[in-house]
Amino acid sequence: MRIAEFDREFVLRQAMLAFMQHGYAKTSMQKLTQVTALHPGSLYAAFGNKKGIFLAAIEQYQADRNQQFTALFCQHKPVLPSLRQYLDSIVNECISGDAMKVCLLTKSISEVEGQDPQISHVLMTNLNAYENALAEQFERAIKAGEIPNTRTAEHLARFLAMGLYGLRTYALTNRCEQDLSQLADDLYHAMCN
Amino acid sequence: MRIAEFDREFVLRQAMLAFMQHGYAKTSMQKLTQVTALHPGSLYAAFGNKKGIFLAAIEQYQADRNQQFTALFCQHKPVLPSLRQYLDSIVNECISGDAMKVCLLTKSISEVEGQDPQISHVLMTNLNAYENALAEQFERAIKAGEIPNTRTAEHLARFLAMGLYGLRTYALTNRCEQDLSQLADDLYHAMCN
DNA sequence: CCTTATCTTGAGTGTACATTCAAGATAAGG
DNA sequence: CCTTATCTTGAATGTACACTCAAGATAAGG
Numbered sequence: 001m002r003i004a005e006f007d008r009e010f011v012l013r014q015a016m017l018a019f020m021q022h023g024y025a026k027t028s029m030q031k032l033t034q035v036t037a038l039h040p041g042s043l044y045a046a047f048g049n050k051k052g053i054f055l056a057a058i059e060q061y062q063a064d065r066n067q068q069f070t071a072l073f074c075q076h077k078p079v080l081p082s083l084r085q086y087l088d089s090i091v092n093e094c095i096s097g098d099a100m101k102v103c104l105l106t107k108s109i110s111e112v113e114g115q116d117p118q119i120s121h122v123l124m125t126n127l128n129a130y131e132n133a134l135a136e137q138f139e140r141a142i143k144a145g146e147i148p149n150t151r152t153a154e155h156l157a158r159f160l161a162m163g164l165y166g167l168r169t170y171a172l173t174n175r176c177e178q179d180l181s182q183l184a185d186d187l188y189h190a191m192c193n
Numbered sequence: 194m195r196i197a198e199f200d201r202e203f204v205l206r207q208a209m210l211a212f213m214q215h216g217y218a219k220t221s222m223q224k225l226t227q228v229t230a231l232h233p234g235s236l237y238a239a240f241g242n243k244k245g246i247f248l249a250a251i252e253q254y255q256a257d258r259n260q261q262f263t264a265l266f267c268q269h270k271p272v273l274p275s276l277r278q279y280l281d282s283i284v285n286e287c288i289s290g291d292a293m294k295v296c297l298l299t300k301s302i303s304e305v306e307g308q309d310p311q312i313s314h315v316l317m318t319n320l321n322a323y324e325n326a327l328a329e330q331f332e333r334a335i336k337a338g339e340i341p342n343t344r345t346a347e348h349l350a351r352f353l354a355m356g357l358y359g360l361r362t363y364a365l366t367n368r369c370e371q372d373l374s375q376l377a378d379d380l381y382h383a384m385c386n
Numbered sequence: 387c388c389t390t391a392t393c394t395t396g397a398g399t400g401t402a403c404a405t406t407c408a409a410g411a412t413a414a415g416g
Numbered sequence: 417c418c419t420t421a422t423c424t425t426g427a428a429t430g431t432a433c434a435c436t437c438a439a440g441a442t443a444a445g446g
Contacts, residue, residue: 002392002443023304025218029434039395040435050434102303109365110295110303111216127366158363158372159379166359170351172302173320179351186352190383196413196423222404232425233405243404387446394441403432411424416417 008046011036012060015053020099023111024054024119054108055122061104062126069133079141083191087184090164094171094180105130106165131161138191147192156191163187201239204229205253208246213292216304217247217312247301248315254297255319262326272334276384280377283357287364287373298323299358324354331384340385349384356380 014035018027029050033040047053072089073082093100109123135157141147147156167183174180207228211220222243226233240246265282266275286293302316328350334340340349360376367373 002394002441021307023218025216026308028432030432041396041437042394044435045393102306106362106365107303110300110362113365114214115219124366131366155375158367158376161366162359162363162376163356164359165362166355166357169299169303169358169362170355172299172306173317173324173354174351182348183352183355186383190379221402223402234407234426235424237405238423389444389446391444392442395437395439397437399434399436401433401435404430406429407425407427409425409427412422414419414421416419 006036006038006042006046009060011038011046012053012057013064016057016061016104017099019054019057020102020104020107024108025111051116051119054119058104058108058122058126062129065130066133073137075140078144078146079137080146080192083137083141084188087188088181090167091177091180091184094168095175095177097175101168101171103165103168106168127161131157134160160187160191163190199229199231199235199239202253204231204239205246205250206257209250209254209297210292212247212250213295213297213300217301218304244309244312247312251297251301251315251319255322258323259326266330268333271337271339272330273339273385276330276334277381280381281374283360284370284373284377287361288368288370290368294361294364296358296361299361320354324350327353353380353384356383 015027015032018031018035021027022031029040029043032038032043032050032053036043038046043053047056069086072086073079095101105123105127109120109127112119112123114120135153138147138153138156138160142149142153164187167180167187170183171180208220208225211224211228214220215224222233222236225231225236225243225246229236231239236246240249262279265279266272288294298316298320302313302320305312305316307313328346331340331346331349331353335342335346357380360373360380363376364373
């Protein structure tokens, strides 16, 4: 007879940012209560436990990323200009220095791999879905003649996924915008021929 | 008047494997006492604290990797066959399923970035040194005419480093040997032309 | 406006952790 | 073989953590 007062999306996005910044293990419940402005009891009532908050945050992250992705790779626009823009936006995230410079999915799978099969499985599923979303766009690009059909769409998607995971990691070792832009450029051109 | 009984290299390699498997935060001192077969007091006497053990383990890791690298990329042998072999060995590590499938440096920098500037700095320095070692080999390959000089050695090294960081991360999402070999192949060919 | 189901609050609980330290063991120097 | 400096041992300590729960607050239904 009483409705929850907090904004679920706000809470999950705050949690998501905390997990991106500090990682799963080092994001304490105390920190989560701070960033969400919720008391422990409310968090536990809503999400069960810390893992539940994490899984819900991953879901929110994926939903947000998906929306951004489908908005950019609009079905009636050519693929390559969108790809270019996508790469640029990732470079900008990398040099931004804020939490969004990391990918919650890859950072988390690197951390919890071999520790929690359930979390690992969720992350793998989401990353595979991401790869499939890339493949869909390459399929479209090949059909439209934007890209020669010398490699399959799946092959191209796999390579780009690898490249982007690598770009984000590389950016942790070298924050020079020029170098990162050049790498994004290299990736772009590796896709086109 | 009494010499330390334990084998420092053995201890550090055991610690190194534990950190690779569980990450920095989730490798407890208790686990370190187990894998090193040393009691807490001995570990603290030898390395100061957990961070000291970690930094020493990183040093050991880098020394081991360096030795392996310089043995493979021998100065009087052509570069490209060695590169091919190097890529294959990394693919094998990725599909092995053991601790060596991850790179201690990239996994750790992803975890501790923004938490401990000293550790971050050590990791960055080591990863930059790795990139420079790659650049040296590309320099040699270009001078020998194995690779056209359309891109600088530094540029090639940066791209390969990104690719390898990405390959290891990608392998966490897809352990299909064929796919990983193909990606390694793509990277190889991206270097040669 | 009262009832009641649900949410909010935050102090409290048990556990796991990194670290310490004093007592015991051991080998080099004389 | 005794001295003494150093290493080894492992129980003890304080802290930070994830999680619980009972009391208080609040809004929808009657």
